[in-house]
Amino acid sequence: MLQPYTETELRDAQKNDIDLSTLIAWLSTDFSPSKQDLQMSSPFVRHLWQSKSQLEFRNSILYYFWDDAVAPRLLFITPRKLRQEMLHLCHDLHSAVHLGQDKTLAKLRLTVNWYGMTMDCKLYVSTCQICNRYKKTSEESQSRIENSLEDAHYIARENLKSTQKRLKQDYDLNLNFRKYCVGDIVLKLDTARKVGISPKLKAPWKGPYVVIEVKSPVLLKIKYRKREEVVHHDRLKLCIDKEIPLWLQRLRNDILGRVENKLEQNTNMDLEDLYLDILFSNENQNNQNDLNSLSESLTDGCNNDDPLFVSDSLTIGSKNERIILKSLHSLVDVPRNLDATFVYELSQNSPLPNHDDKNRDTCTLDNGSRRGQTGRRKKQMPSYLHDYVQ
Ligand SMILES: [Zn+2]
Missing domain, CATH: 1.10.340.70 (Endonuclease III; domain 1)
Incomplete structure (x- = not known):
């Protein structure tokens, strides 16, 4: 006391x-x-x-x-x-x-x-x-707090990883993956709401649209009349309506035709145009010489060390000579990402097209075979050559 x-x-x-x-x-x-x-x-x-x-x-x-x-x-x-x-x-x-x-x-x-x-x-x-x-010192308590925070962060990261994995598994289970192509007619999920209209009474699917471009495995560019938009494939489903509107059929045909032309142009158009330029822009007597000189320049001017321009020549029979051009980047303006192998046949002894011929729009390059008859598409003479042809 x-x-x-x-x-x-x-x-x-x-x-x-x-x-x-x-x-x-x-x-x-x-x-x-x-x-x-x-x-x-x-x-x-x-x-x-x-x-x-x-x-x-x-x-x-x-x-x-x-x-x-x-x-x-x-x-x-x-x-x-x-x-x-x-x-x-x-x-x-x-x-x-x-x-x-x-x-x-x-x-x-x-x-x-x-x-x-x-x-x-x-x-x-x-x-x-x-x-x-x-009593604990302030340093001890500080280090204890830091350790506990690090532990908490580690646990949170681990939980996030496991949650992400579980969510992805659930998503993949319910995933209805469908691969869409250009030209497919699809319906789009419409989640937009309008004031005064209950979403329960509104049709969830809108369309039909046509797929005009596949941007990635999950992203597609679709078109409705003149409006284009990019949507995720989860929001699309294939349209299997009995009746397809006429405008949509025309749009689809237009797109498919454009794609087909583009594919053919990528393979044949550039070199054909090069030859057509020579065939139609010179006199008849000079055509043969020009064609020969071009083929000679292709074979002689190549450099085997240059991977961009490699050529090879094969003699098939006695008349036809096939020139294999692995790259034409130095000749024509071809995008580098195209297939680098081009095979083109030409005949030095082939008859040159007559300008008076009614079928001059088809270019005869092979001996006895018309590309317009054997190929899928008739080769049209470029419009800029009309000024040179009488
Ligand atoms: Zn004390």
């Missing part, structure tokens, strides 16, 4: 203190110490003497007046022998619960004051045996 100090005990303790006794003597006798006296005294005395306006006696006990804006109060100027007890009371008691340095210091400042109280309090708390056994 703590016994409170009496005023006499406190007064005696101050008078017996080596520093406070000097100060009390100066203050009680109105002695004015010289500069040398102050220099010879302790820092505690000098500090109190400089703030002597805040010192006052109550029942012969020296106090320090703390002019606090909220709670002005008198602080007991503590002699040396009572300081450890004050620290013990403010830190070690069950009511003090071994608070930290700042809270212990705040509790001390409510009642007592001495020079160097802050440093003494920090030293006392930091060397407290119980605090050092039970």
